[in-house]
Amino acid sequence: MSDTEVSVNRRALKLLQKLMEKPDKFNVTVKQTRKGTTFIDAGIKAEGGFQAGKKIVEICLGGYGKAEVCAACYDDMMLPSVFVYTNRPAVSTLGSQFADWQIKRDDFSAIGSGPARALVRRNRELYEKIDYKDESEDAVLVLETSSEPPEPLIEDIAKECRVLLKRLFLVLVPTSSVAGSTQVSGRIVETGLHKLVKLGFDPKRASHAYGSAPIAPVHPKFVAAMGRTNDAILYGGSAHYDVKGYSDEELEKIVAKAPSSASKSYGRAFKETFRAAGHDFYKIDPNLFAPAVVSVCNLDTGNSFVAGSVNVGVLKDSFGLKVL
Numbered sequence: 001m002s003d004t005e006v007s008v009n010r011r012a013l014k015l016l017q018k019l020m021e022k023p024d025k026f027n028v029t030v031k032q033t034r035k036g037t038t039f040i041d042a043g044i045k046a047e048g049g050f051q052a053g054k055k056i057v058e059i060c061l062g063g064y065g066k067a068e069v070c071a072a073c074y075d076d077m078m079l080p081s082v083f084v085y086t087n088r089p090a091v092s093t094l095g096s097q098f099a100d101w102q103i104k105r106d107d108f109s110a111i112g113s114g115p116a117r118a119l120v121r122r123n124r125e126l127y128e129k130i131d132y133k134d135e136s137e138d139a140v141l142v143l144e145t146s147s148e149p150p151e152p153l154i155e156d157i158a159k160e161c162r163v164l165l166k167r168l169f170l171v172l173v174p175t176s177s178v179a180g181s182t183q184v185s186g187r188i189v190e191t192g193l194h195k196l197v198k199l200g201f202d203p204k205r206a207s208h209a210y211g212s213a214p215i216a217p218v219h220p221k222f223v224a225a226m227g228r229t230n231d232a233i234l235y236g237g238s239a240h241y242d243v244k245g246y247s248d249e250e251l252e253k254i255v256a257k258a259p260s261s262a263s264k265s266y267g268r269a270f271k272e273t274f275r276a277a278g279h280d281f282y283k284i285d286p287n288l289f290a291p292a293v294v295s296v297c298n299l300d301t302g303n304s305f306v307a308g309s310v311n312v313g314v315l316k317d318s319f320g321l322k323v324l
Contacts, residue, residue: 008062053182
C-alpha cells in the first residue's frame with residue numbers, strides 16, 4: 001500500500017469506535033454535543049487510565065502504529081513505560097501524531113494532535129517533506145486539555161478539517177491524568193524523528209521505528225505535570241530507526257547531534273528550564289526536545305549508531321521520588 005492510499009483518519013476512527021463501544025472498559029465517557037460532534041473524555045471527569053492512554057497513542061498514530069504498556073527499571077526505579085512501534089514512521093508520527101496544532105479561543109486553549117492534522121496540513125513544509133495528505137469525511141483529533149472546547153471553537157475545527165460537525169470526533173485528555181501522561185510518553189518515536197528532520201534527515205528514508213519511555217507519575221498541577229511528561233522523553237526515552245539511502249558517515253554525524261544531551265539546556269528538570277525561559281516555549285533551546293537516547297541502523301550497511309544516555313538523576317528529581 002502506497003502512502004497515497006493511507007487514510008490516518010479512517011483507520012484511527014476504527015480504533016476510536018472501540019473506545020466508544022466499551023467506555024467502561026477504558027474508563028472513558030462518550031457524549032455528543034447539540035450539533036452532533038462526539039466527545040470522548042479520557043481524564044477530565046472520567047477516570048481514564050493506562051488502557052485509554054495506550055489506545056489514544058494508537059489513535060494519534062493514525063492506526064499505523066502500536067503501543068504496549070509495560071514495566072521497566074531505571075536504576076532502582078520501576079516505572080510503567082510505553083513501548084511504541086510503527087512500519088510507517090513518517091506518516092504515523094509526523095503526518096498524524098505530531099502535537100503542533102495550537103488551539104485557542106477566549107479562555108480555552110489546547111494542543112491538538114492526531115489524524116485531523118493531515119486534513120488541515122497547517123505545517124505545510126513538514127507535509128511536503130513526508131509527501132502526505134489525507135482525504136476523509138471523518139476527522140479525529142486529540143486535544144490535550146482539562147476542559148471541553150466551546151461550541152464556536154468546535155465549529156472552527158470542523159470547518160478547517162472540511163467535515164460536518166457530526167463527523168468530527170474529539171478525544172479530550174488532560175496532561176494531569178494517567179491517560180495524558182501515557183499518551184505524551186507515547187510520542188517518543190515522533191519526538192526523535194522530528195529532531196532528526198531538523199538535523200537534515202529525510203523522514204521518508206526511515207522504514208521502521210520503535211521506542212520506549214517511562215510514563216511519568218501524575219501531578220495535579222499543569223506546569224508540573226507538563227514538566228514531568230517532557231522529562232520522561234528528554235531524560236528517560238529511547239528511540240530507534242531503520243533507515244536506507246545514507247552513508248555511515250552521514251548517519252554518524254546526524255545521530256551524534258540527535259539526543260537531548262546535545263542541547264545547551266540539558267541537565268535540569270524541564271519545569272526549571274521552563275521557569276527560566278519565563279514560561280515561554282519559544283525561548284527554550286529547540287535542540288532539547290529529543291529522546292535521551294537515539295539510535296539508527298543503516299539497512300544498506302548493517303551498521304548501527306547510538307548517542308545519548310538515560311539520566312536517572314534528573315528523572316528522580318522531576319518525578320518527586322523520595323527514597324525512605
